[in-house]
Amino acid sequence: MASTPTHGNRLADRQQAKAALRQALQTCGGDPTQAPVVEAIERLIVCNPTPAPTRATDQLEGDWRLISAPSFPGGEQLADGRYSYTLGRLAFNMFQPQTLKLVIDQVSQPVWPIADGSHHTHDIVVDFTTLDLEIPLQGRVRNLGVCQPVTDNQLQVQFTGGVLEPTADSDRSHWHQVFGDLDTSPRIGLKARLQKLVLKLMFGLVPPREIAANTGQIEFQMRRSPKGRLDVLYLDKDLRITRGEKGTVLVCDRLKAQ
Secondary structure, three states: OOOOOOHHHHHHHHHHHHHHHHHHHHHOOOOOOOHHHHHHHHHHHHOOOOOOOOOOHHHHOEEEEEOOOOOOOOOEEOOOOOEEEEHHHHOOOOOOOOOOEEEEEEEEEEEOEEOOOOEEEOOEEEEEEEOOOOOOOEEEEEEEEEEEEOOOOEEEEEEEEEEEEEOOOOOHHHHHHHHOOOOOOOOOOHHHHHHHHHHHHHHOEEOOOOOOOOOOOEEEEEOOOOEEEEEEEEEOOOEEEEEEOOOOEEEEEEOOOO
């Protein structure tokens, strides 16, 4: 008769599965769609120590960092393996210049309780470096969101707005020159203008009005954004794996407190 696995054996299996996933990510350039990564994730899900991850707030809360590739829709992988997106693609086309190309340096996500604790933040924070400028600038796009559990394994997610801001060491004068003209937008046809108007009415978009003189921040609001769903596939004290409605899988580890 086969013996029942002990807690120690289950822990060892989980640690081996996590190490295998990290190795697969490194081998496959972080691509979560590659077969070795998919197999490693499936193996790890079987070892999930948190049966109701959306309810396990002690594990869910924290500052998370994306360790799989930031291969979101509309991006381009560069020859050096990094990923590039336009500013418009990263922030609902709400900041200018929309066509400016950026290289993603890091993607992180703070998940912390709001008000009564039934809702949590679900911000997507993208640190970037400009690609097209003669003098590169470093900054951050914060897509602000909230989430709440709908099942033991699924979160409802809704975005509420966004912030564009420079890093502490970016040249503020140059930053204002590049991002400060909020009225500059690419020429678009009638169909695109109508689509933009419909989105504004449907989602309650409040576009940026000004750039903050002292911080360089630019903000927009989304008062009636659509609600999406996010499956939490795996969660423990230092690793989280999620899958979005379009099948995008994100592997994150917990950022350690400084």
